[in-house]
Amino acid sequence: MSQQSLPNKPLRSVEYKIVLLGESSVGKSSILERLQNNTFNEDKSSTIGAAFISKKIPINENKDLINLQIWDTAGQERFHNLTPLYYRNANCAIIVFDLINLDSFKKAEYWIDQLNNYIEEQLIGIEIILVGNKCDLINEGEECSYINIINEFISNHKEIKRYLQTSAKENINISKLFQDIIDNIDDEMFHPIEEENSKNLIDLKFKKNSYNSTSCQC
Amino acid sequence: MINYIIISSSGKPIYAFDNNNIIVYSAIIQSIVSYFTYSTSPNQLINSIKNNNSFINFAHYNPFILISISPINHHHNPSSLSILYNYLISLLSKPYIDKIFNKYPNFDFTKLLSNSDILTLNSICHDLSLNNNPIFNYNSLQTLPINYKIRSKINSKFNSLSTSNLLFGLITTSNFKLISILKNIQNSNHNLHISDLSILFKIISSSNNFKLNSQYITNETFWLPICLPKFNSNGHLYTLIQFVELNDSRYQQLHSISANNNTDKLLIILMSPFKDSFNELKKISNNLIKSLLFNKKIFNSIYNPLSINLPIPSSIISYTIKNTSLLQFIESPSNSSSSPLNFKNSTIIIENYSNYKLFACKLSNYEIYLKINSSTPESQLLPISKSILNYCISNNHHLFIQ
Numbered sequence: 001m002s003q004q005s006l007p008n009k010p011l012r013s014v015e016y017k018i019v020l021l022g023e024s025s026v027g028k029s030s031i032l033e034r035l036q037n038n039t040f041n042e043d044k045s046s047t048i049g050a051a052f053i054s055k056k057i058p059i060n061e062n063k064d065l066i067n068l069q070i071w072d073t074a075g076q077e078r079f080h081n082l083t084p085l086y087y088r089n090a091n092c093a094i095i096v097f098d099l100i101n102l103d104s105f106k107k108a109e110y111w112i113d114q115l116n117n118y119i120e121e122q123l124i125g126i127e128i129i130l131v132g133n134k135c136d137l138i139n140e141g142e143e144c145s146y147i148n149i150i151n152e153f154i155s156n157h158k159e160i161k162r163y164l165q166t167s168a169k170e171n172i173n174i175s176k177l178f179q180d181i182i183d184n185i186d187d188e189m190f191h192p193i194e195e196e197n198s199k200n201l202i203d204l205k206f207k208k209n210s211y212n213s214t215s216c217q218c
Numbered sequence: 219m220i221n222y223i224i225i226s227s228s229g230k231p232i233y234a235f236d237n238n239n240i241i242v243y244s245a246i247i248q249s250i251v252s253y254f255t256y257s258t259s260p261n262q263l264i265n266s267i268k269n270n271n272s273f274i275n276f277a278h279y280n281p282f283i284l285i286s287i288s289p290i291n292h293h294h295n296p297s298s299l300s301i302l303y304n305y306l307i308s309l310l311s312k313p314y315i316d317k318i319f320n321k322y323p324n325f326d327f328t329k330l331l332s333n334s335d336i337l338t339l340n341s342i343c344h345d346l347s348l349n350n351n352p353i354f355n356y357n358s359l360q361t362l363p364i365n366y367k368i369r370s371k372i373n374s375k376f377n378s379l380s381t382s383n384l385l386f387g388l389i390t391t392s393n394f395k396l397i398s399i400l401k402n403i404q405n406s407n408h409n410l411h412i413s414d415l416s417i418l419f420k421i422i423s424s425s426n427n428f429k430l431n432s433q434y435i436t437n438e439t440f441w442l443p444i445c446l447p448k449f450n451s452n453g454h455l456y457t458l459i460q461f462v463e464l465n466d467s468r469y470q471q472l473h474s475i476s477a478n479n480n481t482d483k484l485l486i487i488l489m490s491p492f493k494d495s496f497n498e499l500k501k502i503s504n505n506l507i508k509s510l511l512f513n514k515k516i517f518n519s520i521y522n523p524l525s526i527n528l529p530i531p532s533s534i535i536s537y538t539i540k541n542t543s544l545l546q547f548i549e550s551p552s553n554s555s556s557s558p559l560n561f562k563n564s565t566i567i568i569e570n571y572s573n574y575k576l577f578a579c580k581l582s583n584y585e586i587y588l589k590i591n592s593s594t595p596e597s598q599l600l601p602i603s604k605s606i607l608n609y610c611i612s613n614n615h616h617l618f619i620q
């Protein structure tokens with residue numbers, strides 16, 4: 001997580017909210033662990049409740065700052081009534097399913113329906129990205145056994161902006177997934193960092209000048 | 219080892235600590251329990267059966283039947299089954315569980331349990347069967363000794379950040395030693411109970427979900443709905459959980475203090491009755507963390523807590539001292555937390571084992587538990603305890619949270 005010392009202060013910033021949805025065990029938390037620590041854990045415990053991660057990413061030679069705010073939700077059914085809380089203000093929803101588990105794809109369809117209802121009600125835009133995880137479990141030269149169902153669903157759902165096959169285990173397409181999101185953030189969403197806010201940013205830093213870190217954990 | 223088994227009132231298996239034969243067990247157990255239920259008053263029926271080599275305890279808290287099977291002569295925590303029951307309630311709340319089972323008496327409850335929940339159940343049963351969880355054993359919370367002036371500084375900082383949607387807040391170390399506690403309730407009918415907190419602590423520590431033991435510095439914040447059965451079994455509280463790494467050389471440099479590796483992480487727990495108050499609580503947590511990390515005195519008092527210098531001879535292997543009016547305890551660094559002695563009606567107990575003795579006494583509003591070398595004469599034990607008592611009385615405000 002540690003970031004290099006940066007030459008100048010960012011002038012513009014954006015808060016970009018991402019939510020991960022999908023059935024239990026498809027690998028949502030593993031994808032985020034790969035993003036955060038570049039590690040993978042075979043015995044990951046299922047998420048209970050939800051986890052919030054914020055990640056600051058400077059772009060354009062540090063002129064702009066993207067503050068990714070990511071909600072990792074629990075796939076376990078007993079938390080489903082809370083899930084709308086997490087996609088309510090999202091700019092982007094990553095719907096994850098397991099490429100070797102058709103039921104998990106049905107769950108992905110369910111979440112996309114839920115999102116569509118919400119988008120229609122609220123007349124807002126949420127970028128929808130579909131992710132088939134655990135592609136490492138598909139044998140070389142073969143396809144996902146229900147590839148036809150996936151393709152048909154995607155062609156009927158134009159609201160799906162992108163579809164990616166990933167592996168958190170083998171680190172396939174994870175950084176591409178987030179890089180694509182970052183690259184597609186609408187320039188109009190950036191706003192100038194006001195004096196007030198930049199003060200807050202500085203507050204979070206270590207105060208002695210010998211520290212180059214741009215963020216502490218809070 | 220003790221086995222713990224949970225089935226539904228209709229006999230569907232839910233959980234077994236040792237899960238060989240659970241299907242066979244659940245049929246037998248269900249018929250025994252329905253026999254008892256119909257022959258005496260229903261609900262919350264607790265009964266036990268004893269045979270030559272084991273003790274079987276039953277508790278029927280509708281819609282769950284809980285059973286423990288322990289070897290005879292095993293020190294058994296009498297609250298074990300209610301602790302397990304409370305954990306099940308904490309997952310979903312009482313009305314929700316009742317609703318499901320009223321509608322579908324044969325409901326398969328395992329569908330609602332994730333692998334994290336099973337890990338938590340395993341870990342609770344493990345603690346209960348070995349009697350090695352002091353919070354369960356002493357029904358009190360462990361404190362981190364801190365100079366009381368600094369602690370009151372922390373408390374008032376915490377208070378000043380509080381908002382009306384924050385109901386309870388705790389600052390602890392990663393092994394749940396209490397640093398500060400905030401109760402923001404006018405209505406004193408509702409209070410924070412030790413047994414509720416013990417469940418929350420087990421949930422946090424038993425799976426790798428909260429990354430308690432992660433070697434990486436994470437900046438994750440967790441938002442967990444939980445029902446605290448003693449506080450209010452009808453509803454949920456929404457809990458913000460955040461760890462803060464202290465073993466970061468930058469803090470040591472900033473405050474020019476050396477690394478003692480004493481307190482590795484802080485844990486912030488903030489609870490609200492409202493599910494959408496995450497952002498509000500997160501702001502409180504961020505400000506709180508800043509004020510704890512960037513104030514040298516406060517940081518140092520947590521990072522290098524006061525050491526407890528009890529006036530005790532080396533024959534004392536370990537100790538636990540409980541303040542019975544505050545329901546807080548401290549214990550020696552190397553504590554094997556053996557099973558708690560049951561005072562019943564006495565004020566002093568001594569038990570002899572092959573190479574050590576257990577001694578416990580009640581003095582004023584303290585309970586003192588000692589594990590001592592067998593060679594220590596019994597006549598010394600009370601004088602030692604009295605000097606421990608004097609130490610605790612004069613250091614009470616540093617050792618315990620008032």
Ligand SMILES: Nc1nc2c(ncn2[C@@H]2O[C@H](COP(=O)(O)OP(=O)(O)OP(=O)(O)O)[C@@H](O)[C@H]2O)c(=O)[nH]1
Binds near residue numbers: 024026168332
């Ligand atoms: N082979 C393989 N296994 C994976 C991959 N990603 C995750 N897993 C495994 O799948 C299991 C579940 O992963 P999690 O990341 O906990 O799944 P989740 O979607 O967060 O599940 P919930 O938190 O219950 O909603 C873990 O045992 C992971 O090790 C992957 O890309 N390939």
Ligand SMILES: [Mg+2]
Binds near residue numbers: 028029073
């Ligand atoms: Mg997860």
